[in-house]
Amino acid sequence: MSALLAxxxxxxxxxxVEAVSDVSLSVAPGEIVTVIGANGAGKSTLLNxxxxxxxxxxxxxxxxxxxxxxxxxxxxxxxxxxxxxxRELFGAMTVEDNLxxxxxxxxxxxxxxxxxxxxxxxxxxxxxxxxxxxxxxxGERQMLAMGRALMSRPRLLMLDEPSLGLAPKVxxxxxxxxxxxxxxxVAILLVEQNARAALNxxxxxxxxxxxxxxxxxxxxxxxxxxxxxxxxxxxxx
Amino acid sequence: xxxxxxxxxxxxxxxxGAIYALLGLALVLVFAVTRVIFVPQGEFVAYGGxxxxxxxxxxxxxxxxxxxxxxxxxxxxxxxxxRRELAARLVAREAAFxxxxxxxxxxxxxxxxxxxxxxxxxxxxxxAIVAPIGPYLYRVAFQPIADASVLVLxxxxxxxxxxxxxxxxxxxxxxxxxxxxISSAVLPVGPIVVTGQNLGIYAIxxxxxxxxxxxFGRTITGKALRATAINRIGARLVGxxxxxxxxxxxxxxxxxxxxxxxxxxxxxxxxYDTGFLVGLKGFVAAIIGGLVSYPLTAAAALxxxxxxxxxxFHASDWKEVxxxxxxxxxxxxxxxxxxxxxxxx
Ligand SMILES: Nc1ncnc2c1ncn2[C@@H]1O[C@H](COP(=O)(O)OP(=O)(O)OP(=O)(O)O)[C@@H](O)[C@H]1O
Ligand SMILES: [Mg+2]
Numbered sequence: 001m002s003a004l005l006a007x008x009x010x011x012x013x014x015x016x017v018e019a020v021s022d023v024s025l026s027v028a029p030g031e032i033v034t035v036i037g038a039n040g041a042g043k044s045t046l047l048n049x050x051x052x053x054x055x056x057x058x059x060x061x062x063x064x065x066x067x068x069x070x071x072x073x074x075x076x077x078x079x080x081x082x083x084x085x086x087r088e089l090f091g092a093m094t095v096e097d098n099l100x101x102x103x104x105x106x107x108x109x110x111x112x113x114x115x116x117x118x119x120x121x122x123x124x125x126x127x128x129x130x131x132x133x134x135x136x137x138x139g140e141r142q143m144l145a146m147g148r149a150l151m152s153r154p155r156l157l158m159l160d161e162p163s164l165g166l167a168p169k170v171x172x173x174x175x176x177x178x179x180x181x182x183x184x185x186v187a188i189l190l191v192e193q194n195a196r197a198a199l200n201x202x203x204x205x206x207x208x209x210x211x212x213x214x215x216x217x218x219x220x221x222x223x224x225x226x227x228x229x230x231x232x233x234x235x236x237x
Numbered sequence: 238x239x240x241x242x243x244x245x246x247x248x249x250x251x252x253x254g255a256i257y258a259l260l261g262l263a264l265v266l267v268f269a270v271t272r273v274i275f276v277p278q279g280e281f282v283a284y285g286g287x288x289x290x291x292x293x294x295x296x297x298x299x300x301x302x303x304x305x306x307x308x309x310x311x312x313x314x315x316x317x318x319x320r321r322e323l324a325a326r327l328v329a330r331e332a333a334f335x336x337x338x339x340x341x342x343x344x345x346x347x348x349x350x351x352x353x354x355x356x357x358x359x360x361x362x363x364x365a366i367v368a369p370i371g372p373y374l375y376r377v378a379f380q381p382i383a384d385a386s387v388l389v390l391x392x393x394x395x396x397x398x399x400x401x402x403x404x405x406x407x408x409x410x411x412x413x414x415x416x417x418x419i420s421s422a423v424l425p426v427g428p429i430v431v432t433g434q435n436l437g438i439y440a441i442x443x444x445x446x447x448x449x450x451x452x453f454g455r456t457i458t459g460k461a462l463r464a465t466a467i468n469r470i471g472a473r474l475v476g477x478x479x480x481x482x483x484x485x486x487x488x489x490x491x492x493x494x495x496x497x498x499x500x501x502x503x504x505x506x507x508x509y510d511t512g513f514l515v516g517l518k519g520f521v522a523a524i525i526g527g528l529v530s531y532p533l534t535a536a537a538a539l540x541x542x543x544x545x546x547x548x549x550f551h552a553s554d555w556k557e558v559x560x561x562x563x564x565x566x567x568x569x570x571x572x573x574x575x576x577x578x579x580x581x582x
Binding site: 051053069072073074076077081082084086088089090091092093097100101102104105108148149151152 | 321322460461467476
């Protein structure tokens with residue numbers, strides 16, 4: 001199967017410091033791919049550059065066409081969507097308005113339909129629909145960020161640490177939703193600190209170290225790789 | 238000072254204050270969405286007022302040509318900046334918006350001048366002529382540097398203000414103009430009279446504020462503009478083009494400026510460069526509102542108007558000084574109460 005997203009030889013620098021160096025990865029339609037790595041490895045930088053928020057060298061190919069010159073806001077319309085590490089919610093607006101704006105590029109009729117789906121997936125958001133996003137709890141904010149991303153009906157959803165700061169029960173919920181989304185045909189590129197859960201959910205995985213891809217392969221293989229176990233799963237050593 | 242004078246000054250102040258409120262709201266809006274401190278806001282007041290006065294006098298205003306010139310400049314800018322992706326469809330669409338539209342407005346203006354259909358049509362036409370200058374201006378001057386710092390944007394805004402004043406001189410000449418009042422009705426209220434012009438100002442200001450409120454609260458475009466103001470990265474992540482938000486904000490600013498100009502030109506003679514001082518009063522109000530709060534800005538604008546009215550009665554030479562001095566205590570209090578933070582969230 002040809003890749004939905006292919007990142008080829010991507011390098012991203014902040015000033016003169018290169019945070020991502022010559023990274024290549026791909027995500028096939030309907031696939032869950034995870035990128036794991038230590039703090040500061042460059043995972044968020046990679047996702048932000050793939051979204052078009054950061055200038056980068058190298059190629060980003062989405063659905064067969066080079067989208068390097070497409071602005072982030074137009075990548076959304078193509079079906080690429082990022083839940084950023086900082087969530088970037090509209091804090092002074094209601095939950096419902098945040099969600100509706102998530103569908104800014106899909107058209108009104110589809111928006112109403114998708115909103116019902118998102119509310120079905122996150123009943124908590126329906127309860128809190130009139131509350132300001134800035135007053136939500138941490139977990140609710142994650143749900144809203146994911147819900148808002150789903151409102152754009154992405155074909156590829158990039159999630160930057162969706163389980164950050166969540167209770168174990170909620171983490172399990174989030175991963176259930178990720179698997180569920182794949183079942184509806186959405187491809188997912190997942191960046192996680194929680195390497196074990198990520199490797200469990202993913203089909204394939206990349207390990208990032210100091211801005212480069214160190215290891216890659218099927219997630220189940222990497223999960224049993226002793227080098228991974230030592231550094232990322234908190235075993236051995 | 239007896240109570241008649243007091244009431245008279247109060248009315249005078251509130252009337253001007255209503256105009257300052259409109260301008261202050263436009264400044265807050267433009268700053269929130271684009272981070273531009275919109276110094277040239279007053280130029281739109283002058284352009285609007287002068288355009289209306291000329292239309293009322295049965296003459297074709299220079300702005301009808303000016304809008305074509307601005308449109309052509311914006312069109313050229315668009316083509317140059319997107320030269321890599323030039324397709325027939327794109328060029329055609331840009332030509333329609335930036336060349337076709339202003340030309341249509343020019344011909345419409347000529348037809349209206351020939352037909353002389355009255356003040357309401359002239360008001361609408363004034364808005365139609367001045368409004369597109371806003372987005373064209375954004376395209377030419379601000380969109381290319383949309384990511385620059387607030388300071389760079391401010392310096393650009395000052396430059397644009399100077400340029401627009403010069404352009405105003407070219408298209409309108411140095412002569413001042415005044416228009417007949419919207420309505421010559423007078424309404425005695427107790428010891429003072431309220432003119433039809435006053436009522437018109439209150440009504441139109443109130444209507445515009447309500448319209449803006451509904452626009453931001455109810456429409457998806459209005460919400461997108463608010464979203465841009467709250468979180469620019471978040472806005473991009475849901476697919477809101479910052480350039481589009483900028484264009485809409487500048488269009489609203491131009492409309493508000495034009496309407497303000499139409500409202501004041503029957504009360505005071507406007508020159509090509511009068512707008513700046515009027516805009517500055519709106520600016521004082523916007524600063525008191527911290528450049529973020531719409532209600533506070535509107536309230537402050539009324540205060541500015543009233544202070545100005547009393548100042549011009551008691552010390553007319555000093556009225557501007559007194560009005561601008563209002564800023565000092567406000568800035569002091571602000572700097573004490575909310576410690577400065579650069580956080581972007
Ligand atoms: N805006 C920035 N300016 C300068 N350096 C930055 C910037 N953002 C990130 N960096 C640096 O780039 C490197 C990669 O950061 P990045 O946020 O991509 O890491 P990460 O893998 O997502 O880490 P974490 O797991 O902690 O989220 C880090 O060394 C970081 O300090
Ligand atoms: Mg990160």
